[in-house]
Amino acid sequence: MGNSRELFQKCEDQFGNSRLTEYRPMEWVLVADLEKLQEDFSFLKVHCQFNLLLDICGVDNLSKKEGNLSGKRFEINYHILNLEEHIRIRVKVYLDEKESLPSITALWKGAEWFEREVWDMYGILFNGRPKERILTHHEFIGHPLRKDFDPKKRIPLSSPLPLAPHDTRKLRGLPEDGHWLNIDPSHPITKGALRVMVNLEGEKIKDVLLEIGYLHRGFEKLCEGLNYNQIIPYTDRLNYCSAALNNIGWCKAVEELMEIEISERAKALRMVFGELARVIDHLISLGTMAEDLGAPTGLWFFMELRERISKLFTSYCGGSVNPSLTRVGGMSHDLPLGWVNDCLNTVKSVEHSMDDLSKMFSQLPWWMDKTRVCPIEAKDAIEWGFTGPCLRACGINYDLRKVSPYYYYGDVEFEVPLGSKGDVYDKYLVRMEEIRQSLKIITQVLDYLPVGRLNIVDGVSLPEKSEVYKDKKALDKYRSLIRDGIKVKPGEIYSAIEGANGELGFYIQSDGGNTPYRVKVRPPCFPLFQSFSEIVKGNYLSDAYATLVSLNIVPGELDR
Amino acid sequence: MSKVKPTRDFAKIEEEFLLEKLVLTTKASGLIDWLKRRSQVNSLWTFPFGTSCCALEFMSLSGETQSAGELGADLTRHSPERSDLLVVGGTITEKQAPILKSVYEKMEGPKWVIAMGACAASGGPYNTYSVVQGVSSIIPVDVYIPGCPPSAEAVIAGFHLMKERILKGAQRGVLPETIEKGL
Amino acid sequence: MILKRELYQRHGYFKGILIVLSLQMSRLLKMFLSVFKKDEGRLAGSEDQRSSKYKGMLALTVNKQGELQCTGCGLCQAVCPSDCIDIQFDKKKKGVGAFNIDLLRCVFCGLCEEACPIDGIRHTAEIPSPGHFEQNWNIGIATLAYRKSLNNGKGLLSEYTFDQQDLNQDNETVLQDEGQTSNA
Numbered sequence: 001m002g003n004s005r006e007l008f009q010k011c012e013d014q015f016g017n018s019r020l021t022e023y024r025p026m027e028w029v030l031v032a033d034l035e036k037l038q039e040d041f042s043f044l045k046v047h048c049q050f051n052l053l054l055d056i057c058g059v060d061n062l063s064k065k066e067g068n069l070s071g072k073r074f075e076i077n078y079h080i081l082n083l084e085e086h087i088r089i090r091v092k093v094y095l096d097e098k099e100s101l102p103s104i105t106a107l108w109k110g111a112e113w114f115e116r117e118v119w120d121m122y123g124i125l126f127n128g129r130p131k132e133r134i135l136t137h138h139e140f141i142g143h144p145l146r147k148d149f150d151p152k153k154r155i156p157l158s159s160p161l162p163l164a165p166h167d168t169r170k171l172r173g174l175p176e177d178g179h180w181l182n183i184d185p186s187h188p189i190t191k192g193a194l195r196v197m198v199n200l201e202g203e204k205i206k207d208v209l210l211e212i213g214y215l216h217r218g219f220e221k222l223c224e225g226l227n228y229n230q231i232i233p234y235t236d237r238l239n240y241c242s243a244a245l246n247n248i249g250w251c252k253a254v255e256e257l258m259e260i261e262i263s264e265r266a267k268a269l270r271m272v273f274g275e276l277a278r279v280i281d282h283l284i285s286l287g288t289m290a291e292d293l294g295a296p297t298g299l300w301f302f303m304e305l306r307e308r309i310s311k312l313f314t315s316y317c318g319g320s321v322n323p324s325l326t327r328v329g330g331m332s333h334d335l336p337l338g339w340v341n342d343c344l345n346t347v348k349s350v351e352h353s354m355d356d357l358s359k360m361f362s363q364l365p366w367w368m369d370k371t372r373v374c375p376i377e378a379k380d381a382i383e384w385g386f387t388g389p390c391l392r393a394c395g396i397n398y399d400l401r402k403v404s405p406y407y408y409y410g411d412v413e414f415e416v417p418l419g420s421k422g423d424v425y426d427k428y429l430v431r432m433e434e435i436r437q438s439l440k441i442i443t444q445v446l447d448y449l450p451v452g453r454l455n456i457v458d459g460v461s462l463p464e465k466s467e468v469y470k471d472k473k474a475l476d477k478y479r480s481l482i483r484d485g486i487k488v489k490p491g492e493i494y495s496a497i498e499g500a501n502g503e504l505g506f507y508i509q510s511d512g513g514n515t516p517y518r519v520k521v522r523p524p525c526f527p528l529f530q531s532f533s534e535i536v537k538g539n540y541l542s543d544a545y546a547t548l549v550s551l552n553i554v555p556g557e558l559d560r
Numbered sequence: 561m562s563k564v565k566p567t568r569d570f571a572k573i574e575e576e577f578l579l580e581k582l583v584l585t586t587k588a589s590g591l592i593d594w595l596k597r598r599s600q601v602n603s604l605w606t607f608p609f610g611t612s613c614c615a616l617e618f619m620s621l622s623g624e625t626q627s628a629g630e631l632g633a634d635l636t637r638h639s640p641e642r643s644d645l646l647v648v649g650g651t652i653t654e655k656q657a658p659i660l661k662s663v664y665e666k667m668e669g670p671k672w673v674i675a676m677g678a679c680a681a682s683g684g685p686y687n688t689y690s691v692v693q694g695v696s697s698i699i700p701v702d703v704y705i706p707g708c709p710p711s712a713e714a715v716i717a718g719f720h721l722m723k724e725r726i727l728k729g730a731q732r733g734v735l736p737e738t739i740e741k742g743l
Numbered sequence: 744m745i746l747k748r749e750l751y752q753r754h755g756y757f758k759g760i761l762i763v764l765s766l767q768m769s770r771l772l773k774m775f776l777s778v779f780k781k782d783e784g785r786l787a788g789s790e791d792q793r794s795s796k797y798k799g800m801l802a803l804t805v806n807k808q809g810e811l812q813c814t815g816c817g818l819c820q821a822v823c824p825s826d827c828i829d830i831q832f833d834k835k836k837k838g839v840g841a842f843n844i845d846l847l848r849c850v851f852c853g854l855c856e857e858a859c860p861i862d863g864i865r866h867t868a869e870i871p872s873p874g875h876f877e878q879n880w881n882i883g884i885a886t887l888a889y890r891k892s893l894n895n896g897k898g899l900l901s902e903y904t905f906d907q908q909d910l911n912q913d914n915e916t917v918l919q920d921e922g923q924t925s926n927a
Contacts, residue, residue: 136655136690137654137655144689144690149689150689151687151688151689152687152688152689153689154654154689154690154691154692154693155654155689156654156657157654157655157657157658158658159658160655160658160659184659185611185656185659186609186638186640186659186663187638188638191615192609192610192611192612192615192650193611193612193656213653213655214611214653214655214656215611215612215650215651215653215656216653216655216690217651217653217686217688217690217691218686218688218689218690218691221688221689222686222688226824227822229822229854230822230824230854231824233685233824233850233852233854234685234824237612237613240612240613240616241616284616303619303620306620307620314797315796316796317796318796318797318798318853319797319798319851321613321616321617321709322613322708322709322850322852324852324853324854332853332857336795336796356766356770359762359766360762360763360766362750363749363750363752363753363754363759364753364754364759364762364763365753365754365755365756365759366756366759368753417745417746418745418746419746420745425751426746429746429750430746433746462857465860465862468860469860469861475860478860479816479818479860482818482821482822482858483818483821555611555612556612556613678825678847678848678849678850681847682845682847682848683848684825684848684850685824685825685848685850687825687826694847696876700876701876702875702876703873703874703875703876704847704873704874704875704876704880705873706846706847706849706871706873706874706880707851707870707871708849708850708851708852710870710871710873711870713870714870714871714872714873715873717870717872717873718873721873721874721875725875
């Protein structure tokens with residue numbers, strides 16, 4: 001930790017006292033000038049080892065009531081991570097309508113799609129980058145996240161983007177001719193919302209073009225008109241395989257912004273449900289991997305295990321795909337009687353079945369032949385912005401639960417499995433082992449489950465209904481909490497948890513009202529899919545299929 | 561406060577499409593029609609067009625614990641030329657709409673559509689700039705299954721309802737060009 | 744923790760087939776024997792196969808005197824994320840005039856049940872059933888508060904039948920008074 005003090009001193013000497021501040025422990029903010037932006041970024045990357053680009057987020061300050069310091073219309077926030085010291089820095093740049101930013105794709109390869117998204121949503125140009133939309137369709141007019149864009153104005157599309165259009169090929173320096181194959185969203189391997197266009201030479205792939213945005217539902221624009229508690233059913237549907245983790249990530253971000261502490265029992269319950277959701281996500285990912293690689297009954301083996309765990313969610317809150325189980329300040333309700341016993345029994349039976357299942361796939365020659373393909377080097381993974389099981393399969397030991405523990409993760413014993421080569425077999429092994437470690441965490445937490453009241457935060461959690469029936473004061477409080485929602489003081493925060501696929505981050509800006517001013521989700525599979533075009537070059541098409549399913553792309557999270 | 565408009569003009573549609581008013585064709589071909597419908601109903605080949613959470617629910621439907629196999633409707637073919645029932649599950653965005661329409665047009669012969677879930681039926685909670693408010697403005701829908709996501713028993717009940725509909729000969733094979741988009 | 748070295752060693756084809764076959768046979772045997780095993784019982788909080796927290800079809804509560812519990816305060820309308828509830832307050836009756844829910848938009852999230860201070864609206868255990876395209880998906884009080892035991896099977900509001908209630912919604916009084924609250 002002494003290193004972080006030295007690093008801070010070094011950066012302060014370079015940038016000056018007024019521009020660099022320590023907003024929270026291990027979270028720095030740098031207010032940069034437009035002219036010196038390129039030098040600042042090279043200093044950060046080369047001399048201070050801020051080597052993983054997390055997110056680029058734009059904000060429109062048009063209707064902000066408080067907190068607009070510079071008076072300019074747009075604000076761009078870059079979130080960058082230092083892997084060794086676990087420090088996050090937020091670089092803020094302010095600019096006006098006609099100004100443009102320098103592009104940083106030369107420093108971080110993973111910045112390309114983030115910059116395209118900023119152009120799509122705000123209309124801000126980056127020098128040297130073409131005007132290519134990514135989430136909205138190619139006939140869209142306007143920039144949706146600007147404050148003067150009507151959220152209900154729909155623009156229909158007349159025909160889909162043609163296969164490998166000429167302008168796109170020219171922009172990327174691809175050859176004019178070539179045999180292009182279109183893998184459409186209705187192909188079963190693409191999970192319904194991805195489009196991959198490959199240029200084949202024989203059976204080997206020469207070039208790949210990607211198109212996403214088939215499930216872009218406007219989550220971030222919707223959030224600007226909803227209360228903090230009303231957003232929870234929407235976060236369920238971001239990564240629909242592990243819905244509980246999204247709820248927890250959102251509520252944790254809001255609670256850190258408001259600086260409130262939840263009860264011990266709520267923290268433990270959130271850990272338990274988070275780990276159960278992680279197990280479900282890994283099971284679904286492995287099941288679809290087995291099916292797409294030629295073992296369709298493998299899907300049903302994994303799904304049967306998933307059904308056993310879904311029953312736990314159903315008995316708690318009535319649904320396993322869209323649970324909405326947390327509220328800001330705690331949980332929606334307490335555990336039913338006997339749930340803990342059922343949970344422990346289920347965990348035991350799943351652990352038992354996992355041993356059999358792993359013997360059916362690991363070390364077998366046909367499985368290893370199909371999956372020991374497309375290795376990824378560790379330094380490439382960091383350049384692209386990988387986090388989660390895909391990064392750990394390359395050999396880098398970075399798990400948010402160990403590195404900056406939140407809730408009680410510092411008190412439970414578990415290990416982090418690491419691979420060596422980063423190929424599909426390593427990702428499969430890492431996920432199988434993570435399931436076992438999550439089950440271990442659940443048993444430890446349930447053995448020492450704290451007792452007490454669940455929702456203790458006054459002014460944020462709803463009073464009990466039995467009090468509301470009798471007391472007029474409680475009724476008034478209840479009414480105002482529901483009709484107006486929770487008020488959050490002005491400020492901003494970037495808060496992250498270890499999601500099933502990687503680092504799931506929420507960046508929230510508030511200007512004092514009861515709805516957030518700007519919400520940005522940092523989806524873990526965005527940088528993963530971006531790197532797909534580079535990983536599979538020179539490999540066979542079937543190996544590309546294997547890599548695609550091993551990345552575990554969930555379109556609800558990719559397109560938001 | 562927003563007033564919820566009724567989604568379509570019921571009085572007019574009830575006159576045209578009420579199920580009890582639909583009758584079989586002429587008596588001479590009655591037996592052939594009857595046999596034809598029976599065979600269509602007992603072997604529906606489905607094309608699951610699932611884009612988001614409803615696809616997960618549909619997938620677990622043909623698993624070990626719940627089964628649509630008793631209806632003969634769990635044979636999924638991922639090819640429109642070989643299927644006659646299109647099950648749309650998940651949010652359909654403006655980008656996805658031309659693809660859905662072309663898949664429907666490629667299907668041959670008598671074809672039926674089930675819209676599963678709130679998002680496919682009416683846009684669901686997403687009343688935004690990029691989501692189609694209801695699949696029925698693109699393709700003609702036969703059966704709606706409400707829910708988010710609908711439980712497995714509801715989907716099987718939807719298949720049973722589809723069976724009844726086919727046996728009575730109801731079919732909405734005409735594209736709704738007269739219905740305004742976004743109703 | 745690094746994964747064990749032996750996980751990266753390949754078995755031969757013959758050994759692999761033997762392993763998988765033996766695992767499948769033992770699985771099959773367990774399935775046969777499970778017929779004779781005693782039933783473990785249901786999970787906590789579940790009656791039949793579904794849990795008591797299942798968020799099914801919506802219903803308006805009717806109290807013991809046969810009247811609607813809902814007072815038309817509009818809290819559920821304020822909290823609904825998909826804007827599918829529409830309440831019209833009747834000033835003459837000083838109660839709810841019309842209560843419409845667009846069933847195709849409802850996400851069955853449970854926020855309205857949580858928001859109502861007097862348990863006026865709740866999720867039942869009944870599954871929302873599928874229906875034909877042509878039927879009425881905008882349901883009103885007559886469907887939501889239907890009880891077979893009231894009014895000789897006609898339900899709560901005897902002066903309305905099902906179709907009339909839904910088609911007459913344009914003629915109801917269109918006022919909602921913010922000041923009227925529930926005084927249960």
